[in-house]
Amino acid sequence: MAFGPFLLLATLEGLLQAAVLTLTALGLSLVFGVMRVVNVAHGEFYMLGAVFAWWVASMFGMHPAVGFFVALIVSPIIVGAIAFASERLILKRLNYDPESTIVATIGMLYIIQQTTLLTYGPDARPVPAPFYYRIQLPWFGYSGYNLFVIVAAIVMLVAVWFVLSRTRLGLIMRATQFDRETAQAFGIPIERVYAFVFAAGAMLAAIAAVLIVPIRQAHYLMGLDPLLLSFIVVILGGLGSLRGTVVAALLIGLSDGIISVFFSPTLAKMISTLLVALVLVFKPEGLFGAKAR
Amino acid sequence: MLEISDLDVYHGSSQTLKGMSLTLGKGEVLCLLGRNGAGKTTTLRAIMGLARAQRGSVRLDGAEISTLPAHEVPRRGIGYVPQGRRLFSELTVRENLEIGLMTRRSPRRVLDEALALFPRLQERLGQVSGTLSGGEQQMLATARALCIDPSVILLDEPTEGLMPSMIATIRDVIVTLRDHGKAIVLVEQRVEAVLSVADRVCFVENGRAQATMPVQDLRDDPSLLSRYVGVG
Ligand SMILES: Nc1ncnc2c1ncn2[C@@H]1O[C@H](COP(=O)(O)OP(=O)(O)O)[C@@H](O)[C@H]1O
Ligand SMILES: [Mg+2]
Numbered sequence: 080m081a082f083g084p085f086l087l088l089a090t091l092e093g094l095l096q097a098a099v100l101t102l103t104a105l106g107l108s109l110v111f112g113v114m115r116v117v118n119v120a121h122g123e124f125y126m127l128g129a130v131f132a133w134w135v136a137s138m139f140g141m142h143p144a145v146g147f148f149v150a151l152i153v154s155p156i157i158v159g160a161i162a163f164a165s166e167r168l169i170l171k172r173l174n175y176d177p178e179s180t181i182v183a184t185i186g187m188l189y190i191i192q193q194t195t196l197l198t199y200g201p202d203a204r205p206v207p208a209p210f211y212y213r214i215q216l217p218w219f220g221y222s223g224y225n226l227f228v229i230v231a232a233i234v235m236l237v238a239v240w241f242v243l244s245r246t247r248l249g250l251i252m253r254a255t256q257f258d259r260e261t262a263q264a265f266g267i268p269i270e271r272v273y274a275f276v277f278a279a280g281a282m283l284a285a286i287a288a289v290l291i292v293p294i295r296q297a298h299y300l301m302g303l304d305p306l307l308l309s310f311i312v313v314i315l316g317g318l319g320s321l322r323g324t325v326v327a328a329l330l331i332g333l334s335d336g337i338i339s340v341f342f343s344p345t346l347a348k349m350i351s352t353l354l355v356a357l358v359l360v361f362k363p364e365g366l367f368g369a370k371a372r
Numbered sequence: 373m374l375e376i377s378d379l380d381v382y383h384g385s386s387q388t389l390k391g392m393s394l395t396l397g398k399g400e401v402l403c404l405l406g407r408n409g410a411g412k413t414t415t416l417r418a419i420m421g422l423a424r425a426q427r428g429s430v431r432l433d434g435a436e437i438s439t440l441p442a443h444e445v446p447r448r449g450i451g452y453v454p455q456g457r458r459l460f461s462e463l464t465v466r467e468n469l470e471i472g473l474m475t476r477r478s479p480r481r482v483l484d485e486a487l488a489l490f491p492r493l494q495e496r497l498g499q500v501s502g503t504l505s506g507g508e509q510q511m512l513a514t515a516r517a518l519c520i521d522p523s524v525i526l527l528d529e530p531t532e533g534l535m536p537s538m539i540a541t542i543r544d545v546i547v548t549l550r551d552h553g554k555a556i557v558l559v560e561q562r563v564e565a566v567l568s569v570a571d572r573v574c575f576v577e578n579g580r581a582q583a584t585m586p587v588q589d590l591r592d593d594p595s596l597l598s599r600y601v602g603v604g
Contacts (some may be wrong), residue, residue: 257463
């Protein structure tokens with residue numbers, strides 16, 4: 080294949096990577112921004128999203144599309160409910176203390192991971208894509224489902240942006256993020272906001288996972304990579320900045336996809352990590368981060 | 373209508389309020405005077421439920437409010453203008469006011485009343501509040517508190533860091549609020565500003581109310597000031 084088409088293919092791979100990463104990292108960023116909680120278990124919510132997708136899809140097996148779209152709704156809801164319950168039972172009781180919650184979410188990571196291993200097992204299991212359609216370009220064929228994932232991620236992003244910037248709920252979340260004490264003094268029940276945000280953050284990861292599972296399969300260890308990449312993205316973009324998160328996810332996802340295609344995935348990870356190190360040296364608050372308040 | 377008795381508040385192991393007691397009558401302006409670190413801000417935060425009292429009570433019209441979750445306190449009709457204003461400075465003027473309005477069922481009327489006091493804000497609704505001048509920020513902080521349609525207003529050093537012309541404006545607003553029948557707790561360092569608006573003054577020292585008196589007593593005997601606050 081000539082260089083031009085090869086670059087196009089690599090870019091499409093990168094966009095797919097970026098789409099899924101943006102959604103996942105956005106969830107992590109939202110939770111950190113509003114609650115100041117570093118959710119180490121975030122990748123496990125992603126993994127659960129994929130595993131529940133397999134479970135739902137195998138129950139509604141009459142047609143792949145039915146199974147998939149039911150999973151796209153049901154799986155994030157289950158994951159959101161689990162996140163909500165763990166917020167109420169664990170994080171709230173720790174009073175959202177930054178250090179304790181790190182330790183607690185590390186615990187959650189292992190509990191979720193091992194429970195999945197015990198029940199779902201060690202195998203990687205596929206979920207059929209809702210449709211197979213190859214877009215035939217002059218140089219290569221490209222999966223229509225991959226394009227669907229990219230478009231779906233963009234739709235989700237726009238939805239999140241809309242909620243945050245145009246609705247009353249978004250205003251409440253931004254006020255809580257900005258100054259929780261003053262928010263309370265104006266009647267905002269910040270604990271309810273926290274529970275909602277934690278569940279919503281987990282649901283974003285779960286949606287990303289359901290979208291990717293027809294391409295990547297569901298496996299109990301699949302949460303580790305997205306967790307690492309999401310952390311890189313959130314730090315690179317600037318802690319708590321959603322715009323920064325989106326830009327950084329695009330950057331990391333695209334470069335990861337492109338470098339993986341041209342060279343190797345390992346080199347891609349090395350370059351991403353190096354990029355973060357460089358940004359942190361020259362701009363410690365991240366690309367879009369606010370200076371510490 | 374607001375009755376605070378025997379409040380103890382701790383920050384870690386150090387005790388900030390030591391049996392703080394105050395009362396505020398309907399439509400009254402009570403001014404808290406005292407050195408930095410005396411516990412004035414903490415008293416207001418304790419009323420709002422933002423600082424938790426280990427002991428003592430805060431009653432509003434007879435009902436205990438110190439055990440309520442903090443977000444319930446404004447719903448009972450206490451508006452808070454924190455020290456340093458604490459605006460949501462990345463949000464617009466309108467958004468700051470909307471947050472104030474969240475507890476209210478008829479936001480339109482309350483907003484119009486609040487904006488009627490501050491025509492300058494009306495012109496700047498779309499502006500990001502962090503870019504307002506100091507005086508305008510104080511107006512916004514006050515308007516935001518009025519948006520909850522409070523019967524009691526807590527004002528913590530509203531003239532801090534403002535130009536003299538602005539101080540007069542803020543004082544006029546306090547007079548207007550008093551004339552509207554709002555009960556006000558005012559923390560203020562500028563004694564001359566206080567004398568003209570307060571009904572009673574309370575000297576706060578070491579986390580408790582050392583003495584409370586009608587403002588007339590302070591006018592008659594300015595030496596009280598140097599005794600309690602060390603200025604004058
Ligand atoms: N969040 C806090 N943590 C620790 N100490 C505090 C905190 N807030 C206030 N204090 C202490 O409580 C005392 C009273 O503070 P404050 O109520 O702000 O006084 P004032 O408003 O009268 O200047 C001060 O000594 C201050 O150091
Ligand atoms: Mg103070």
